[in-house]
Amino acid sequence: MPIDIERFEEDSVTELRANGRTNAEAILSFLASSPEQAFTPKEIHEATDVARGSVGVVLSRLEDRGLVRHRGEYWAVADDEDLETTLTALATARVATDRLGPEDPDEWGPGVETDGDDQ
Template identity: 70%
Template sequence: MPIDIQSFEEGDEADLRAGGRTNAEEVLAFLASSPDQAYTPSEIHDGTTVARGSLGVVLSRLEDRGLVRHRGDYWAIGDVEALDVTLSSMATARAATERLGAEDPDEWGPGVDDGDESE
């Protein structure tokens, strides 16, 4: 669904996600809606708002975490228990971010490692 250019330029980044969900959440929700089915990447793309060029990376990362399974040209939902934990964690993190705002590593103070080795 297109958005107006003012929303694109001035909108909150969370608002620029379809339904506020990440690509991973979109794919997981789609696959979890039919746990007895497996889909090709093209079918997953057609059933979600995930860009075709992003889908391969998203699926690979989800597979690395055991959240989806891959066999031949098809993908299916993975370990349902791990999926429940992951989706719950994502929802909690999103709710905290909406309530408290995004983290700013510059505000963490001295001596806190933000994982950025470039400094």
């Protein structure tokens, strides 16, 4: 599925993957599927096909958000009751953006009316 060049240029923020899932979604889904286990970055890379160099960066961002935890070389999903909500929200946001376009009304283009706040 092709993406527009603006979205491509923002890759460092969105961490896009060709199948439409973000690297964060892929890693978080993988870890959530085995909450009783912890994995090394290499094992996560092999299971998710997220680029080896991206795994550590994504894990750090997920840890900053309280979604994963680690000890030594091992990473696991966080003990968080809101994890399923987070995974569902990520998937819903991706589908909504694909169907409805970007969230920022300035990116919608000419001819699209907003609620009138900027008049």
